[in-house]
Amino acid sequence: KQEVTQIPAALSVPEGENLVLNCSFTDSAIYNLQWFRQDPGKGLTSLLLIQSSQREQTSGRLNASLDKSSGRSTLYIAASQPGDSATYLCAVRQDTNAGKSTFGDGTTLTVKP
């Protein structure tokens, strides 16, 4: 059974800092990994999708990497802004079991002005 862990559960940084969020998974037989952002009381917004054959994806100030063999992904946020404050979740999709996705519990990020 796939298990997805996100550490730390919460992170507070001053505005302008670069930061890294971590996602680890126990079963490396994955199809893809997706990072989401969730604002309070809202649904999940897709940020980046990395296919299992890829090593990283970039969108603006966000860069996500994937190391299947070690069961790890990181989300790098450059020059953080208060508007980046949210909960960030990763989801790992299996390449078996008809592509079932398993989510981590998220890291809640606070960027202080």
Added chain:
Amino acid sequence: EAGVVQSPRYKIIEKKQPVAFWCNPISGHNTLYWYRQNLGQGPELLIRYENEEAVDDSQLPKDRFSAERLKGVDSTLKIQPAELGDSAVYLCASSLAANTGELFFGEGSRLTVL
């Protein structure tokens, strides 16, 4: 292009009452998912549809939960009777294909059972 649409956004009911949630996926997305998210946790899959067929409902508590996706487009999730432990956010998501597609979520329906 419209995203995944869910209603209602909020629902407060007494325990033992029924409740229903509705979801309209992104146009053309044949795979539809219902997830439940408890406070401080990631979403957990309840049921997945491929067109109108429920292909994974192993996590759906079938004694009180039911779902349908008539005509392979919009879907309804029902709880009858609701219990206190059902309080959560019910999220609907869709993707173009089950094993390749990016997941797109709706805003969710927050249920409070008193």
